[in-house]
Amino acid sequence: MDPFLTIPFVIQRVKKETSDTVTLEISRPDDRVKTHSPAGSAFSFLPGQFNMLYVLGIGEIPVSISGDPNHPEKLFHTVRKVGAVSIALSLMEKGDRIGIRGPFGNPWPVNKAQGMDLLLMAGGIGLAPIRPVLYQVFPERDRYNRIGLLYGTRAPEDILYESEIKQWRSKFDLEVLVTVDRAAGDWKGNTGVVTTLISKVSFDPDRTLVMICGPEVMMRFSCLELQKKGVKPENIFVSMERNMKCSVGFCGHCQFGPWFVCKDGPIFSYDQVKDWIGKREI
Amino acid sequence: MGAKYVLQASQFQFLFDALTARGYQVIGPKLQDGAIVYDALSSVQDLPAGWTDQQEAGTYRLENRSDSAFFGYTVGPYSWKKFLHLPARKLKRGKSAEGEFHFVSENEEIPKLAFVGVRACELHAMTIQDKIFMGGIYRDSSYAERRENIFVIAVNCGKAGGTCFCVSMKTGPKASGGYDWVLTEVIEKDRHYFVVESGTGAGKEILAGEEILKELDCPLAAEAEIALSERIVEETACQMGRRLKTEGIKDLLYKNLEHPHWDEVANRCLTCGNCTMVCPTCFCASIAEITDLTGEKVERVQKWDSCFTEDFSYIHGGSIRKTAKSRYRQWMTHKLAYWIDQFGTSGCVGCGRCITWCPAGIDITEEAKGFYGDS
Ligand SMILES: Cc1cc2nc3c(=O)[nH]c(=O)nc-3n(C[C@H](O)[C@H](O)[C@H](O)COP(=O)(O)OP(=O)(O)OC[C@H]3O[C@@H](n4cnc5c(N)ncnc54)[C@H](O)[C@@H]3O)c2cc1C
Numbered sequence: 001m002d003p004f005l006t007i008p009f010v011i012q013r014v015k016k017e018t019s020d021t022v023t024l025e026i027s028r029p030d031d032r033v034k035t036h037s038p039a040g041s042a043f044s045f046l047p048g049q050f051n052m053l054y055v056l057g058i059g060e061i062p063v064s065i066s067g068d069p070n071h072p073e074k075l076f077h078t079v080r081k082v083g084a085v086s087i088a089l090s091l092m093e094k095g096d097r098i099g100i101r102g103p104f105g106n107p108w109p110v111n112k113a114q115g116m117d118l119l120l121m122a123g124g125i126g127l128a129p130i131r132p133v134l135y136q137v138f139p140e141r142d143r144y145n146r147i148g149l150l151y152g153t154r155a156p157e158d159i160l161y162e163s164e165i166k167q168w169r170s171k172f173d174l175e176v177l178v179t180v181d182r183a184a185g186d187w188k189g190n191t192g193v194v195t196t197l198i199s200k201v202s203f204d205p206d207r208t209l210v211m212i213c214g215p216e217v218m219m220r221f222s223c224l225e226l227q228k229k230g231v232k233p234e235n236i237f238v239s240m241e242r243n244m245k246c247s248v249g250f251c252g253h254c255q256f257g258p259w260f261v262c263k264d265g266p267i268f269s270y271d272q273v274k275d276w277i278g279k280r281e282i
Numbered sequence: 283m284g285a286k287y288v289l290q291a292s293q294f295q296f297l298f299d300a301l302t303a304r305g306y307q308v309i310g311p312k313l314q315d316g317a318i319v320y321d322a323l324s325s326v327q328d329l330p331a332g333w334t335d336q337q338e339a340g341t342y343r344l345e346n347r348s349d350s351a352f353f354g355y356t357v358g359p360y361s362w363k364k365f366l367h368l369p370a371r372k373l374k375r376g377k378s379a380e381g382e383f384h385f386v387s388e389n390e391e392i393p394k395l396a397f398v399g400v401r402a403c404e405l406h407a408m409t410i411q412d413k414i415f416m417g418g419i420y421r422d423s424s425y426a427e428r429r430e431n432i433f434v435i436a437v438n439c440g441k442a443g444g445t446c447f448c449v450s451m452k453t454g455p456k457a458s459g460g461y462d463w464v465l466t467e468v469i470e471k472d473r474h475y476f477v478v479e480s481g482t483g484a485g486k487e488i489l490a491g492e493e494i495l496k497e498l499d500c501p502l503a504a505e506a507e508i509a510l511s512e513r514i515v516e517e518t519a520c521q522m523g524r525r526l527k528t529e530g531i532k533d534l535l536y537k538n539l540e541h542p543h544w545d546e547v548a549n550r551c552l553t554c555g556n557c558t559m560v561c562p563t564c565f566c567a568s569i570a571e572i573t574d575l576t577g578e579k580v581e582r583v584q585k586w587d588s589c590f591t592e593d594f595s596y597i598h599g600g601s602i603r604k605t606a607k608s609r610y611r612q613w614m615t616h617k618l619a620y621w622i623d624q625f626g627t628s629g630c631v632g633c634g635r636c637i638t639w640c641p642a643g644i645d646i647t648e649e650a651k652g653f654y655g656d657s
Pocket residue numbers: 050059060061062063064065078079080081082083084085086087125128129240241242243244245266596597598599
């Protein structure tokens with residue numbers, strides 16, 4: 001099937017998360033419509049994969065799937081408005097249509113973390129592609145040892161999925177540490193960069209799998225810090241971001257060193273990318 | 283290897299006719315605006331017989347030859363990629379009404395084209411683009427269908443250009459596969475003919491090629507004719523204007539991503555992107571939205587793009603590759619190193635176009651030397 005063919009989906013609900021971020025709940029108007037998904041005819045996805053979201057007359061952008069992989073029929077995308085397409089997406093209302101192509105990219109190695117401690121690290125909107133990991137591990141919580149979430153964001157009012165995080169904490173034995181860049185008023189939590197949280201969470205470095213999504217510098221410093229603590233580079237995974245036009249390896253825009261982020265990524269082990277991620281303008 | 287035949291230069295038009303009769307449009311080299319370009323040919327008269335080119339870094343000049351060779355020059359500014367990976371094409375069309383929309387894949391007319399005069403390096407370039415557009419889990423159906431509908435008549439080079447280095451890249455000057463026919467042009471004192479060999483395999487083009495050979499009633503080539511044709515190509519191999527050392531080049535470039543030589547190239551590079559446009563393997567493209575005034579009709583259009591533009595690597599907050607240095611590094615490292623990891627082959631076939639058509643005369647073979655020596 002034509003990988004460029006956009007399938008119209010309908011917005012079911014728009015949830016305002018923060019002043020600049022919304023979560024869209026989207027469904028397919030007709031379940032018989034097939035996407036080109038190599039996984040099969042029905043739309044299914046794995047945590048860490050993304051779709052190309054298209055707004056008529058404006059354009060198309062890559063956005064991670066932020067919903068539950070066990071319920072792919074309800075598609076969720078969390079979008080931060082930064083420019084033309086993301087702003088148009090943030091202005092969507094129930095009943096509006098957007099186009100979807102996907103899912104694309106490789107997934108987080110969630111199963112590899114079974115029997116290990118799982119440490120999730122997110123910066124800002126980077127929490128969106130991490131959420132499906134939590135949805136996948138919670139129903140099988142006892143297969144994992146400790147699960148920690150380290151989350152850094154600009155300010156207390158920018159915290160995503162806040163009430164959900166509170167529930168997870170108590171219900172699924174999830175250790176959550178949040179830090180903000182700047183806090184005003186009654187914030188009693190951590191301030192500073194997310195790497196400072198690493199020493200505040202307990203995990204067994206030898207048997208920990210880490211997944212990180214955030215700005216490139218944040219991921220790089222987190223990797224360095226984790227490595228210092230004794231986590232093996234092959235157990236640390238990052239989600240890379242590059243300009244994307246095609247998402248199928250044809251347009252060349254997403255190149256990052258020897259890789260195409262769209263088809264070889266977006267998820268890479270630190271072991272793979274450690275010589276590249278610190279280099280400027282790669 | 284197939285049998286070799288002799289086609290007289292005076293019979294060359296019959297070949298064109300036979301291809302046309304089978305529904306092919308003949309595409310080949312012709313003179314246009316002071317250069318030899320690939321375009322539709324109406325007869326052998328359109329070929330630049332008796333012309334040759336002089337190429338050096340940043341210069342291209344046409345000159346007369348002392349004979350009337352049909353293929354006595356090397357490659358010009360255009361490559362065959364413009365017929366397979368189109369410079370611009372509609373990906374899909376959509377209609378919308380009150381916010382609802384519907385897209386259909388663009389149904390393209392796929393022409394049957396006969397490429398006449400494809401050089402060895404260019405055959406390799408096509409194989410390289412095949413890997414990009416047809417070699418993975420996703421297939422570019424426009425490219426794939428175009429590719430399936432071409433008849434390829436290759437020509438072994440009888441002369442190397444000043445910027446050629448196919449010998450270094452092991453891509454020429456002798457065509458080693460990927461053609462339906464390969465010609466070697468031979469000019470003796472009073473004879474002008476081609477030694478013709480048909481490709482191997484059982485594709486419909488190969489079969490058509492054999493049929494045409496029978497139709498033209500070409501005699502088998504004599505040993506002396508074959509020997510002469512082979513010597514011509516061997517001599518070409520000794521005339522390479524450029525050389526590129528390729529041993530260990532991937533690791534060499536990976537080790538030197540922060541080498542000061544990149545700054546030195548950056549001082550000369552105008553980031554015009556000419557090198558990417560003329561390169562037969564460069565494949566980058568962008569996709570844009572085109573809407574009519576009413577907003578009811580929408581098209582998604584794909585166009586060639588270049589890694590030399592600032593926009594190419596734009597992500598929110600600024601481009602990844604802001605400097606000329608990083609963009610030249612991206613291009614050259616992609617060609618000579620990343621490509622090997624991505625597709626198992628170099629991205630450079632040694633055609634020399636990027637050297638000839640660079641307004642600053644930047645020479646990939648010279649720049650690569652900057653990293654050997656003190657690595
Ligand atoms: C694999 C992947 C997953 C992503 N997941 C999310 C997510 O879950 N939520 C979210 O809010 N954002 C996500 N992004 C970032 C999102 O794609 C950009 O914010 C978006 O492309 C900006 O487009 P724009 O038109 O709104 O902005 P503009 O600044 O107007 O961008 C213009 C064009 O540049 C390109 N571009 C700009 N920024 C980016 C970028 N960061 N990454 C790739 N292309 C870019 C796009 O082609 C875009 O159309 C993801 C990016 C990638 C690569």
